[in-house]
Amino acid sequence: MARKRRNSNNIWTQIFNQNSLKVLLGVVATGSFVIAFGQEKISQWTSLVPSSGNSACLTQFYRETPPYLLKNSLQKDSYPLCFNDFNVMYSGVSKTPLWVAEALTPARLSQRIPREDNFHEEPRVKAEHRATLLDYRGSGYDRGHMAPNADMTNLAAQFDSFSLANMVPQAPKNNQQVWRELEEATRAVVTKQKQDVYVITGPSFNAKRLKTIGQGVIVPTAVYKAVYMPKTGAIGAYYAPNNDSLQVQVVSVCYLEEQLGINLFPQLSEEQKRNTYKLPLTANAVKANTPIAYSHWDAESQCAEDVSAEQLQALQTEFKRSGSSPASGASIDADTQDAIVKQLIEALLQYILQLLKS
Incomplete structure (x- = not known):
């Protein structure tokens, strides 16, 4: 025993x-x-943007000039945020971005990294204004990137792209099919035609009664992507209802500005923004040696009003400050x-x- x-x-x-x-x-x-x-x-x-904290953030904008919010209602509880590879004007009211800006270049898109999901809440936004992971859970909507992960050049930028400050509640088919194809088409213009493209992407809230998910995250009625190509002068915008209809139309930047109350490209003239080109809907529609064709002149839409140099300089300063904080050593x-x-x-x-x- x-x-x-x-x-x-x-x-x-x-x-x-x-x-x-x-x-x-x-x-x-x-x-x-x-x-x-x-x-x-x-x-x-603590290093979401280049440590210089100066004008490096502004390179994502055409001529370093950010889009400008013209409506007071849009300016309420707004946050200018610099990230690696893109910039955001975030709204604490809708708990989504109002616009997201990127400068896509052939050199930038030559650097591709494998996707690694890391959805997270944005710590630079106050808790009461912050979208949360729980807000999206079981909502029936995707966490839709405005600056897509596939545009990012390194792991830090990829991590930034999964911030909820870069997301809107997006209908699954709109996000996974329509929007994916438009993102691929935009990248194809850059890589096949070897030209820079300035991109402004965001949501549109055009309804008397808006749906919300979670604790007040507003569901957009549509999503947009405005593009400008300085090399050829081609310009226009994609506008798609935020549903599973798979619909999308190409409109002028002026049409979009009228819908949004935002001057998307303050450095462009009204004449330029009324021009509308036949933007490709898929990557296969982009041909290396075939310029994007002209479509029409929009004589009906109300273009956004001009913004003074002082207002633009003040906004540039806000983005520069967002670029140097919290990396500047300020307490968290x-x-x-x-x-x-x-x-x-x-x-x-x-x-x-x-x-x-x-």
């Missing part, structure tokens, strides 16, 4: 030692992960700390689960 007890004790000792070793290795690996992950994330959150507020800790914990739990399954 004593021998059996000793054998049993030996077995349990071996099992305990094996588990202890696995736990110890797990703790070491997890600790290493936390250090590496934490450093990466903190670096991303409690809401931002909570968001960082929450995401670190979620990622750590996922890592531990993967470790236990292995």
